[in-house]
Amino acid sequence: MGQRVAIVGTGQTDHKSSRKDVNGVELIQEATARALEDAGLRRQDIDAVVIGNMDHFEGINYVDMWSIDGNGGLHKPVMKVTTGGTTGTTVAIAGYYHVASGLFDTVLAIGWEKNSESDTTAAIITCADPFWERPTFGGAVAGLAGAACEYMHRYGITERDAALIAVRDRKNALKNPYAHLRKEITVEDVLNSPMLAYPIKLLDMCPRSDGACAIVFASEDKTKCITDKPAWVHQVSSRHNFTFFTDVERAGRMPTLYEACMDIYKNEGIKNPLHELDVVEMYVPSSFAGLVWIDALGVCDEGGAARLVSDGVTEMDGELPINPSGGVISTNCIGATGLIRVAEAAMQISGKAGEHQIDGAELALATGFGGCQWSDVLLIGSSKPN
Amino acid sequence: MERVAIIGVGQTKYERNKKGETFADLVFEVVTKALDDAGIAIEDIDNVVTVSNDFWDGRTISSMAVTDACGSYGKSVSTVEGDGTFGALYGLMRLLSGSFRSTLVVSHCKGSEGSNHFITNAIFNPIYERIIGLDSISSSALQARRYTEKYGITEEQCALVSVKNHKNALNNPFAQIAMDISAEDVMNSRMLSEPIKLFDSSPISDGACAIILADERMAKRVATSPVWVKGIGHSADAYNLGDRDLAEPAALIRAAQKAYNMAGIKEPYKEIDVAEIYDAFTYQELLWSEGLGFCERGKGGKLIESGETTMGGKLPINPSGGVLSAHPVLVAGLARIAEITIQLREEGNGRQVDGAKTGLAHGINGACGQAHCVWVLEN
Amino acid sequence: MSKQKYPLLTISSEIEQPYNYSLGRYGGRLLKELKHNKKIVGIKCPKCGHVYVPPRQVCGKCFVKMDEFAEISNKGNLESFTVVYFSFLDPETGQKRPVPYGYGRIKLDGADSGFLHFLEESDLKKLKIGMRVEAVFDENRTGNFKDIKYFKITKERNPS
Numbered sequence A: 001m002g003q004r005v006a007i008v009g010t011g012q013t014d015h016k017s018s019r020k021d022v023n024g025v026e027l028i029q030e031a032t033a034r035a036l037e038d039a040g041l042r043r044q045d046i047d048a049v050v051i052g053n054m055d056h057f058e059g060i061n062y063v064d065m066w067s068i069d070g071n072g073g074l075h076k077p078v079m080k081v082t083t084g085g086t087t088g089t090t091v092a093i094a095g096y097y098h099v100a101s102g103l104f105d106t107v108l109a110i111g112w113e114k115n116s117e118s119d120t121t122a123a124i125i126t127c128a129d130p131f132w133e134r135p136t137f138g139g140a141v142a143g144l145a146g147a148a149c150e151y152m153h154r155y156g157i158t159e160r161d162a163a164l165i166a167v168r169d170r171k172n173a174l175k176n177p178y179a180h181l182r183k184e185i186t187v188e189d190v191l192n193s194p195m196l197a198y199p200i201k202l203l204d205m206c207p208r209s210d211g212a213c214a215i216v217f218a219s220e221d222k223t224k225c226i227t228d229k230p231a232w233v234h235q236v237s238s239r240h241n242f243t244f245f246t247d248v249e250r251a252g253r254m255p256t257l258y259e260a261c262m263d264i265y266k267n268e269g270i271k272n273p274l275h276e277l278d279v280v281e282m283y284v285p286s287s288f289a290g291l292v293w294i295d296a297l298g299v300c301d302e303g304g305a306a307r308l309v310s311d312g313v314t315e316m317d318g319e320l321p322i323n324p325s326g327g328v329i330s331t332n333c334i335g336a337t338g339l340i341r342v343a344e345a346a347m348q349i350s351g352k353a354g355e356h357q358i359d360g361a362e363l364a365l366a367t368g369f370g371g372c373q374w375s376d377v378l379l380i381g382s383s384k385p386n
Numbered sequence B: 001m002e003r004v005a006i007i008g009v010g011q012t013k014y015e016r017n018k019k020g021e022t023f024a025d026l027v028f029e030v031v032t033k034a035l036d037d038a039g040i041a042i043e044d045i046d047n048v049v050t051v052s053n054d055f056w057d058g059r060t061i062s063s064m065a066v067t068d069a070c071g072s073y074g075k076s077v078s079t080v081e082g083d084g085t086f087g088a089l090y091g092l093m094r095l096l097s098g099s100f101r102s103t104l105v106v107s108h109c110k111g112s113e114g115s116n117h118f119i120t121n122a123i124f125n126p127i128y129e130r131i132i133g134l135d136s137i138s139s140s141a142l143q144a145r146r147y148t149e150k151y152g153i154t155e156e157q158c159a160l161v162s163v164k165n166h167k168n169a170l171n172n173p174f175a176q177i178a179m180d181i182s183a184e185d186v187m188n189s190r191m192l193s194e195p196i197k198l199f200d201s202s203p204i205s206d207g208a209c210a211i212i213l214a215d216e217r218m219a220k221r222v223a224t225s226p227v228w229v230k231g232i233g234h235s236a237d238a239y240n241l242g243d244r245d246l247a248e249p250a251a252l253i254r255a256a257q258k259a260y261n262m263a264g265i266k267e268p269y270k271e272i273d274v275a276e277i278y279d280a281f282t283y284q285e286l287l288w289s290e291g292l293g294f295c296e297r298g299k300g301g302k303l304i305e306s307g308e309t310t311m312g313g314k315l316p317i318n319p320s321g322g323v324l325s326a327h328p329v330l331v332a333g334l335a336r337i338a339e340i341t342i343q344l345r346e347e348g349n350g351r352q353v354d355g356a357k358t359g360l361a362h363g364i365n366g367a368c369g370q371a372h373c374v375w376v377l378e379n
Numbered sequence C: 001m002s003k004q005k006y007p008l009l010t011i012s013s014e015i016e017q018p019y020n021y022s023l024g025r026y027g028g029r030l031l032k033e034l035k036h037n038k039k040i041v042g043i044k045c046p047k048c049g050h051v052y053v054p055p056r057q058v059c060g061k062c063f064v065k066m067d068e069f070a071e072i073s074n075k076g077n078l079e080s081f082t083v084v085y086f087s088f089l090d091p092e093t094g095q096k097r098p099v100p101y102g103y104g105r106i107k108l109d110g111a112d113s114g115f116l117h118f119l120e121e122s123d124l125k126k127l128k129i130g131m132r133v134e135a136v137f138d139e140n141r142t143g144n145f146k147d148i149k150y151f152k153i154t155k156e157r158n159p160s
């Protein structure tokens, strides 16, 4: 039943706030060419393509069809998957299942967004129920702000506690040549930056970027011929439990991420994730979420994330480094964002992360976050899965 | 390929304006029907694939709107944006991986809530093509013109598809447009975009469809008449209309070949007993029949004239009335799979093809059938 | 080809995408009650007893159909809030949404799920989680979500 799957190549574009030098298809092509080059493959070696983004950011319908010249799918099987913010991780999971099914051996998975081409908040607002939620909803910033407000109140967390997340990720981004924002910031910088929606300030929040990411997934047989340092996909899981924002259970850990993580730990036999995981690439859209999501990893007590962060546990040299790449707070081309987490996790496992490499990383977790608490999680490892 | 079966299907009645139902209401209706049909409960489903499109729904993350209604709470869930045949294909992959035993696939669309023109205009290149005003109808008119001119397909041959399918629809309780009309009626109907006339076209429809796929163990345990997946294939053609010869269904030929190879089918016209194919316009049934190898290239017109694709013929095509009789976009391909399932279980009543053992279902994506997905099913 | 440099261009287009979203039978009932009776109605799950507002057909958790409508108080507790300062395009109007504005997640008495609405107050210093708030209805109600103008802070003490 099924076949083992590894990540054998990744490619990212030069992410920027506006890539006016390319159109969307060319942007996608930049990422796919780099992923193929990394894997040492040509377009002819690819059996199928899976791609995703969020339609309303560029106003292109049937993106899988439109991007065919750039996505490598001409005369090949092509499919589009999309789940909002999680789209990138959803693409990765679909790439995994394409190969695991035994129907395909070498699959290209692509996530992309050209956020400069529309009003990001306007496009996100339409995810809300047209009658009951759109009139008030202020997009991702405001939605995350409400949740942050509640989390601070419940656990006595301060804006300063959260700022440490932004400071950490922006510092890590200095070592990642692909990161969009590469400038070190301080806690004071974060606290003094303009308030967007209380308690989220400009530097608490991820930017909007133009960019694409591509990953080559391969079957065990193909993997042998491609690389001796594959990043094996050990586990994947997704959860999305609610239609309305107001139904989301806010008590306790972020429920869908927690459930998906627990699903993965159970299937992998992980008992102590803090010790057993070597690195996490986490979809952290705002500094406050960076705390809430740590609670949901099950690596501390509820509300304990701030302590973990201030103790340096999640720094590059800590027990569980989070976001060596600089994370989403440094780069956010939305449909690619989740896929970049997976690519970066795979790069860590394959020893290809360069200056932001965590030495000896053998087990990496990548997470995706999307609308109304959509959660995707992938576990990537250096050993061949059972 | 491991054995996977379809063990349950559910469809709404397809209608122009389902004002009383939200997307979620439609999804709940068909998921409930599919579970009842399979004789299982939502707890027996371990993963869900929803199918929706943000343009058709007028909503970013359109699948968010149906999370409650699809029963995915606490389950692994994902979303395909494209025709329902592609959603079902992803559901199949998830089962074949060995990670799951039962996938619920559900697709919804309310064509009446948005504007077909604006939504399908957004398929085209924003810099070079949209300004011409292209949409699903006018682009298909280009394809119809090219195909009929290249192969000498007549207006009447196209009209016969409309006559056949709308008549078949009289026997399908889910169909939206069922009528007994003549070829003259079709040819005299209002011109939409030359050479496509009103009765050459599928309607604007609201509706939903769900199917349940199960691995062999579960299928054998719960289903009295499982319908087995024997072969699948999908493929995409070039995007720019100018990069394609619109008279040549290259992507379909590839997709079909793959599905046939998997199913061990050498002579599709002889070996397939019934087909449900994506006839968004009359010419498409002829062109896709060629791509599927039911007849030689350019002989689609002769095929319909032979009468062999009507009920009682050698290879009845679209006993349900096809997409011409109800066209909820994204749902339509999944409905083709559901209808073939019904045929292979011999539950088609008035639209039943006697003794159907092997069936084919087909879906398309993008403009002028840029991508195709082909399923071969067997009882 | 000459080595002339070409400027990087963008083409602006305002895509209009009109929709007629159906409220369905459940949401329609809430709008009717708001307009005619200044009342908020929710719906109760026959299995888990959870009371949802706005009303809809399915309890996602139990996957059962709900049909017991429940009247819900116009008052509740402020569970969370934000004040939005940054300006953005409102896709419903095509205009910039006026800022700053406050909105919150309100747990209405008698409901188990939250309810999103505008807050009269947009001064951060005056807003606190756990405050009691009450719906203020528009005099000219048109059968719209905005028939409730906003929620205002009341002097009541939070009973919990």
Ligand SMILES: [Zn+2]
Binding pocket: C045, C046, C047, C048, C049, C050, C059, C060, C061, C062, C063
């Ligand atoms: Zn319930």
